[in-house]
Amino acid sequence: MSYPAAASERLLSSQARRQNALSILFFLCAALAFLLRFTVSPQIMNMVVDYTADGGSFYEKLHFGTYAIFLLLPFVLFSRPFLLQGDEIGIFKALLLYSALIFALVPYLFITGRAGSSGFIIDTYLVAGAAGLLMLALNAEVRRALGDVVLGMVILSAVMGTIEAVTQHRFLPYGLNELQFRPIGLSAHPLALGALCATVIGFVPLTRWRIWVRVLAIFVLLVGCAASGARAALLLAAGETLILLMFVPWPRLILKHQRQAKSVVLVFALAAGAVLVAILFS
Structure with missing residues (x-):
C-alpha cells in the first residue's frame, strides 16, 4: 500500500472515530437535557428558584431542561455536518419557521409589558421547536x-x-x-x-x-x-x-x-x- 493511500485511510479512520465520539457525547447530553425537562417538576424547581411562584427574575421562569436544550442545540447544529433525507428536509424547514415565528413573539411581549407570558412561550413552545431541531440534527x-x-x-x-x-x-x-x-x-x-x-x-x-x-x-x-x-x-x-x-x-x-x-x-x-x-x- 502506498504512503498517500495509507495516510488517507488513517485520516478517514480518525474522522470516523471523531464522528462516533461526537455522536455518543451528543446522545448523552441530549438524554440528560430531555430527562431534566421531563422529570424535574415545577415543585422541585420552586425549591431552587421562583419558577412558578409570583415574582422572581425572568431567567427564573425558564426550566433547567430548557436551558440545557438551548445550550446544546448550537453545538449539535454547527459542530459537524449532518444529513437530512426525504421528509426530514421539509420537517426541518417547518421547525425552523415555527421556531422563528415563536421567537418573534418574545420581544413583542416584552414591549407590551408581558414578560411573564414570554417566559411561558419560551419554556413551552420555543423549547419544543428546539428539541425537534436537535433530534433531526442527530442520526x-x-x-x-x-x-x-x-x-x-x-x-x-x-x-x-x-x-x-x-x-x-x-x-x-x-x-x-x-x-x-x-x-x-x-x-x-x-x-x-x-x-x-x-x-x-x-x-x-x-x-x-x-x-x-x-x-x-x-x-x-x-x-x-x-x-x-x-x-x-x-x-x-x-x-x-x-x-x-x-x-x-x-x-x-x-x-x-x-x-x-x-x-x-x-x-x-x-x-x-x-x-x-x-x-x-x-
Whole structure:
C-alpha cells in the first residue's frame, strides 16, 4: 500500500472515530437535557428558584431542561455536518419557521409589558421547536436511542405512580392539596402522568424491543394511567391498547398463532387490569 493511500485511510479512520465520539457525547447530553425537562417538576424547581411562584427574575421562569436544550442545540447544529433525507428536509424547514415565528413573539411581549407570558412561550413552545431541531440534527440511531430513553423514563414514572397509588405516598414533592390522593410518578401532576402514559403507549410498538417487552410496557403504562385517576386519558389509553393489540402484527408468528397469542394477552390484560384497578380504587 502506498504512503498517500495509507495516510488517507488513517485520516478517514480518525474522522470516523471523531464522528462516533461526537455522536455518543451528543446522545448523552441530549438524554440528560430531555430527562431534566421531563422529570424535574415545577415543585422541585420552586425549591431552587421562583419558577412558578409570583415574582422572581425572568431567567427564573425558564426550566433547567430548557436551558440545557438551548445550550446544546448550537453545538449539535454547527459542530459537524449532518444529513437530512426525504421528509426530514421539509420537517426541518417547518421547525425552523415555527421556531422563528415563536421567537418573534418574545420581544413583542416584552414591549407590551408581558414578560411573564414570554417566559411561558419560551419554556413551552420555543423549547419544543428546539428539541425537534436537535433530534433531526442527530442520526437515526441516536434518535431511536433517545426515544428509548424517554419511553423508559415514562414507564418508570408509571411504575412509581402505581406504587404511590398502592402505598398512598408520593416519592416527589407535590404542593397541591387534593380531596383524594392521586399519584404523580415523575410528572408534575396526576393528570400529566395519565396524559404521558396514554401518549407513550402509541410509540411502544415502534421500538425494536422484544414483543413480550413491548406488551409488558404497554400493560405497565395502562395500569399507570389508571392509577393516575385521569379518566379521559384512561379511556384513550384503553382504546389505544385495544387497537394496537388487534391490528399491529406480531413478528415471527403466523396469522393463526398471532390470533391465539393476542387472545391470551387480551384476556390476561383485561383480568389483571380489572383486579389492579379494583385494588387501586378500593
